[in-house]
Amino acid sequence: MRGSASTSATGFYGCIKGLFCTNMESKLQLLRKHVRTFPDFPKPGIQFRDICPILKSPPALTAAIDLFEEQVRTIHPQVDLIVGLDARGFLFGPLLAQRLEIGFVPVRKRGKLPGTTVTAAYDLEYGKAELEIQEDAVSPAQKVVLIDDLLATGGTLCAACELLLRLKAQVLGCLVLIELKDLRGAERLKPHTVFSLLQY
Ligand SMILES: O=P(O)(O)OC[C@H]1O[C@H](OP(=O)(O)OP(=O)(O)O)[C@H](O)[C@@H]1O
């Protein structure tokens, strides 16, 4: 209704929603522009999605943290901890935790963490490994959201969720920048929910 002084409630909220979506879309587009694909790395047949250009671009990195922040706020109003996965989950996790003003806990590859740890083994898209968390890093019933750069087969995030469940944490969901849909990692992670910013 061009020129009208009155705006209906639906029109007003529709407009706000439109602005929000446009903003979200532009952030997603910016992120997508900063992901490079390398065929046959580190093995023949793997299309490697490289997130390094996001780290090199302050606007793209800010867009990623903005979108993760929005996602966490829709998951639960009071998340206690962000849990990041070794190694690329460490690039986004501490920034997100700082933005949310909550703590960050690392899940590391085996043998890197001092003190008493809990360990879980898993298979990768290209290999095998073990993950560990410090036993006292998370208290029972604490509400946690996990973060990693990428979901492929889901083996890594499954192992991390298993560690958190062994510490009796409440896993509210998993965030990833990139989800490789064909590998069906999200199905493997059920009943845990995966929230991905970009899908390939
Ligand atoms: O869903 P999945 O099949 O488990 O694969 C995803 C995982 O693989 C990559 O990490 P990688 O183990 O290569 O280690 P890095 O982060 O140390 O490079 C990626 O950063 C995820 O953590």
Ligand SMILES: Nc1ncnc2[nH]cnc12
């Ligand atoms: N295709 C892929 N690209 C980047 N990181 C990965 N981790 C596992 N699969 C990957």
